Amino acid sequence: MPAKLVVTDLTHHYPDEYTGESVHALEKINLEVNEGELVTVVGPSGCGKSTLLNILAGLLPYREGNASMDGVKIQGPSSERGVVFQEQAILPWRSVAKNIGHGLELKGVPRGEREKRVSEFIKLVGLVGFEDKFPHELSGGMKQRCAVARTLCADPAVMLMDEPFAAVDAQTRITLQEELNRIAIATKKTILFITHSVDEAAFLGDRCFVFTARPGRLREIVNIDIPREKRIWADMNNDPRFIEARDKIMRLVREEVLVSNA
Amino acid sequence: MRNNLNRFRAFWRHFPAAGAINLALIILCILLIWELISSTIDNPSRYLPSPILVALSSVDMIYKGLLPSYFGDTLIRLITGSSIGLALGIPFGLIIGINRTSADIFYPVMNFFQSVSGIAIFPIVVIWWGNSDTTVLVVILYTSFFPIAFTVLSGVREVPMQYIHAARTMGATRFQVIRDVLLPGSMPHIATGSRLSIGFAWRAVIAGEMLAGREGLGWMIFTAQDADKTSEVILGMVMIGVSWIVLDHYLLRPLEADTIERWGLVQR
Numbered sequence: 001m002p003a004k005l006v007v008t009d010l011t012h013h014y015p016d017e018y019t020g021e022s023v024h025a026l027e028k029i030n031l032e033v034n035e036g037e038l039v040t041v042v043g044p045s046g047c048g049k050s051t052l053l054n055i056l057a058g059l060l061p062y063r064e065g066n067a068s069m070d071g072v073k074i075q076g077p078s079s080e081r082g083v084v085f086q087e088q089a090i091l092p093w094r095s096v097a098k099n100i101g102h103g104l105e106l107k108g109v110p111r112g113e114r115e116k117r118v119s120e121f122i123k124l125v126g127l128v129g130f131e132d133k134f135p136h137e138l139s140g141g142m143k144q145r146c147a148v149a150r151t152l153c154a155d156p157a158v159m160l161m162d163e164p165f166a167a168v169d170a171q172t173r174i175t176l177q178e179e180l181n182r183i184a185i186a187t188k189k190t191i192l193f194i195t196h197s198v199d200e201a202a203f204l205g206d207r208c209f210v211f212t213a214r215p216g217r218l219r220e221i222v223n224i225d226i227p228r229e230k231r232i233w234a235d236m237n238n239d240p241r242f243i244e245a246r247d248k249i250m251r252l253v254r255e256e257v258l259v260s261n262a
Numbered sequence: 263m264r265n266n267l268n269r270f271r272a273f274w275r276h277f278p279a280a281g282a283i284n285l286a287l288i289i290l291c292i293l294l295i296w297e298l299i300s301s302t303i304d305n306p307s308r309y310l311p312s313p314i315l316v317a318l319s320s321v322d323m324i325y326k327g328l329l330p331s332y333f334g335d336t337l338i339r340l341i342t343g344s345s346i347g348l349a350l351g352i353p354f355g356l357i358i359g360i361n362r363t364s365a366d367i368f369y370p371v372m373n374f375f376q377s378v379s380g381i382a383i384f385p386i387v388v389i390w391w392g393n394s395d396t397t398v399l400v401v402i403l404y405t406s407f408f409p410i411a412f413t414v415l416s417g418v419r420e421v422p423m424q425y426i427h428a429a430r431t432m433g434a435t436r437f438q439v440i441r442d443v444l445l446p447g448s449m450p451h452i453a454t455g456s457r458l459s460i461g462f463a464w465r466a467v468i469a470g471e472m473l474a475g476r477e478g479l480g481w482m483i484f485t486a487q488d489a490d491k492t493s494e495v496i497l498g499m500v501m502i503g504v505s506w507i508v509l510d511h512y513l514l515r516p517l518e519a520d521t522i523e524r525w526g527l528v529q530r
């Protein structure tokens with residue numbers, strides 16, 4: 001069976017209207033994400049991770065190379081590919097419940113059905129009791145839970161996540177990572193997860209794509225062969241497979257960061 | 263001693279009617295100063311009649327039914343003119359905020375007309391429609407259109423890209439993006455713009471009535487001056503200011519509290 005997401009020879013330059021020079025963000029990226037797989041992407045900051053995600057989301061037009069889902073070229077956004085952004089993306093003028101149900105509302109799912117599904121996801125992400133609150137009344141961690149639930153509730157085939165937990169405190173982040181792992185088990189969604197945290201990449205990923213410094217190329221793929229059910233922080237920290245993968249990713253990222261600072 | 267004062271302040275702030283009593287005290291002070299000046303100048307009935315005289319003239323005008331009728335006329339003109347102005351200005355601002363091409367076409371035109379004030383278009387409007395209610399309405403509409411159109415235009419452009427992206431990746435159509443993201447996202451600007459527009463319209467209606475000679479509060483203070491009825495002039499001015507405060511407090515403020523404050527888009 002062909003992979004869910006296929007990227008071939010994807011190159012991207014951002015034109016600069018003012019200086020006429022362009023920023024070379026991605027160089028000949030080739031990668032595949034299989035159905036039901038959770039892959040993480042790490043690389044030095046500015047190496048083009050978000051660029052890749054935006055192209056896959058269909059939010060950024062591209063000319064060189066190809067990106068496709070289920071064999072169809074990606075040419076615009078689709079509710080089949082949900083995105084969780086780093087921050088500031090749930091709508092301030094919608095309550096938690098209305099934010100989570102937004103995707104269904106856009107699809108015209110009737111109210112009764114919608115409310116049923118919304119309450120399921122509110123439970124799944126632990127926001128019971130906060131249905132009618134507005135985003136500015138939530139903590140950073142709760143906002144991100146709401147953002148994840150919103151994307152899940154729209155039921156996309158693929159979830160693209162761009163450093164979704166980067167802006168929350170360390171304690172909350174650990175909880176959110178374990179929650180996402182549970183969600184990945186429960187929903188079997190195909191997930192592409194960008195992060196700058198090596199621990200996070202090794203904890204969550206079935207595979208981890210390590211990118212080079214800009215222009216971003218795929219440097220190496222690190223396999224992390226640990227069953228999802230075993231991925232709990234209390235155990236992972238002593239799991240030699242986790243430690244090995246994390247150290248390997250760490251070494252690769254370090255090298256690339258040195259290159260990008262040189 | 264200081265401690266007691268602070269305690270009293272804290273108590274006073276939480277006293278239910280504190281706001282109303284404070285306001286009443288401020289008004290009382292102004293009336294006292296007014297009375298004081300009025301009683302020390304020569305010929306106060308021509309230059310600054312005392313508050314009591316103004317109040318008496320209001321009783322007289324209410325009794326004759328003139329004040330309620332003038333007030334009603336003015337208010338209806340204001341509401342009609344500025345609602346049409348807002349109803350046209352909000353979508354117009356939205357469209358040129360969203361669409362580059364229409365912005366390129368209409369922005370210079372808008373800029374041109376914005377500099378030609380409502381009073382400056384008055385003569386041509388009188389040539390077209392005479393000294394009629396239509397004339398006054400057109401001037402109000404014209405005056406209220408630009409502030410709201412300009413503020414909505416910049417409001418739309420300031421809505422964070424991330425919100426639009428989020429909606430689009432959930433499958434939102436162009437129309438759904440406008441309805442669910444751009445319109446509510448511009449609410450702070452729509453609120454500010456409406457207040458500006460209605461404020462300008464309120465001034466335009468007064469000026470319009472004076473120039474076109476249509477009965478209303480503006481006309482009242484204009485003709486009262488001709489007839490040397492200074493107390494009616496002042497009464498008209500007070501009515502204008504007080505009704506704006508009432509309008510603002512009971513219409514615009516609750517609207518803001520219900521939307522942008524509830525959403526945390528502005529500080530309380």
Ligand SMILES: Nc1ncnc2c1ncn2[C@@H]1O[C@H](COP(=O)(O)OP(=O)(O)O)[C@@H](O)[C@H]1O
Nearest residue numbers: 014023025044045046047048049050051052214
């Ligand atoms: N809209 C844009 N216009 C021009 N350059 C951009 C734009 N977005 C990103 N870039 C540049 O492209 C490079 C890659 O950016 P990005 O994909 O955001 O990196 P990452 O997410 O890995 O930190 C950076 O050098 C950045 O400055």
Ligand SMILES: [Mg+2]
Nearest residue numbers: 049050051162
């Ligand atoms: Mg990024």
